[in-house]
């Protein structure tokens with residue numbers, strides 16, 4: 001069934017290919033973005049490795065190749081509440097996909113300004129969306145799909161798999177420790193950066209609006225996204241997706257692939273013993289479509305899926321790229337405050353039960369991303385590769 005879908009943050013790395021994927025499936029799409037991400041590139045003096053086009057040109061190109069129109073509203077969802085409320089009220093979306101947050105942990109730790117910006121932007125953005133759905137009386141109509149992060153759980157070794165959002169616990173009586181009652185709570189949050197902290201706060205907003213107003217919400221706890229292109233962005237070069245490689249916005253695997261392409265040593269933080277959850281951008285777009293096409297029932301609690309397909313240790317990824325390309329591995333001082341080594345096991349059956357057939361890391365997929373990195377390597381500014389944002393003044 002065709003749905004009307006509002007994509008908040010539809011000009012970004014995940015939002016743009018998701019918009020195209022949903023549009024290609026026949027859904028009606030409307031993008032909201034304030035282009036803060038493009039302004040952050042200017043602030044940092046860096047550009048996407050790939051030559052992304054202005055959004056108006058991207059939309060035109062999509063119309064040319066697919067025949068589908070995409071709507072657009074330029075507004076700041078953290079500040080322009082009245083416009084957001086009116087848009088949601090007039091457009092009455094079946095689903096809203098919310099990508100529109102400051103998503104870089106290093107950017108969020110650069111200075112007190114960046115910490116405060118990340119908190120203001122992300123918390124107000126999420127809360128404004130929730131308020132606007134309620135003020136329009138669409139609590140039981142509009143399904144909110146939010147992009148959260150695996151980082152809400154904290155990256156500590158556990159003997160157990162991380163559950164999908166909720167943990168069964170036994171609350172012991174203060175008077176008698178022999179007595180207790182079983183219940184399910186949100187898995188104890190343990191953010192590792194100001195950015196990740198905003199995502200743990202988002203969870204409480206969702207819990208509250210679901211409990212108080214009956215909002216239907218899916219929170220997708222996504223791992224680190226790698227790759228660049230999806231089936232739809234490959235239709236035309238004007239549709240090309242963003243590729244971040246700089247020390248603030250570049251994520252680890254794409255950074256390693258770019259570093260190998262330009263002959264820069266692979267920047268492994270610390271011992272590289274950090275184990276993280278990953279997903280390819282092509283699976284990201286599938287997961288979001290599956291979540292939208294299978295909404296939670298009215299009255300259901302916030303639905304949480306771990307949107308991740310595999311886990312890898314950072315130094316193993318570096319070694320793999322080294323073996324494939326010959327790039328040198330460099331162990332650099334870790335600018336972050338994070339556990340040196342951790343194991344990670346993740347429950348991720350939810351999206352697979354809805355039909356996701358995960359694509360996992362393979363030489364073929366790595367080669368494809370390497371081709372993109374190789375093709376546009378002349379656009380790389382090597383001086384922007386080192387990660388300079390430090391979690392503490394003295395690490």
Ligand code: NAD
Nearest residue numbers: 009011012013014034035036037076077100103147222225
């Ligand atoms: P991105 O920065 O490329 O895209 C975010 C988009 O939202 C940008 O186009 C930006 O201009 C817009 N935006 C931000 N604040 C806004 C506001 N107040 N009003 C309107 N527009 C606003 O980020 P991304 O990589 O596409 O990530 C999207 C979402 O997915 C984020 O919430 C992020 O936390 C989550 N996520 C990303 C990854 C990843 O590896 N990229 C992994 C897990 C989760």
Ligand code: USQ
Nearest residue numbers: 103104105149150151222223224251252267268269274314
């Ligand atoms: N790392 C390196 N070398 C590098 C860059 C990173 O060793 O050159 C290490 C980091 O120290 C960290 C790990 O790689 O241990 C992952 O770092 P990252 O920058 O790839 O990912 P992260 O900061 O966790 O954030 C990214 C996205 C964020 C999303 C998150 C998912 O930017 O939006 O929420 O991945 S998760 O990690 O699961 O929380």
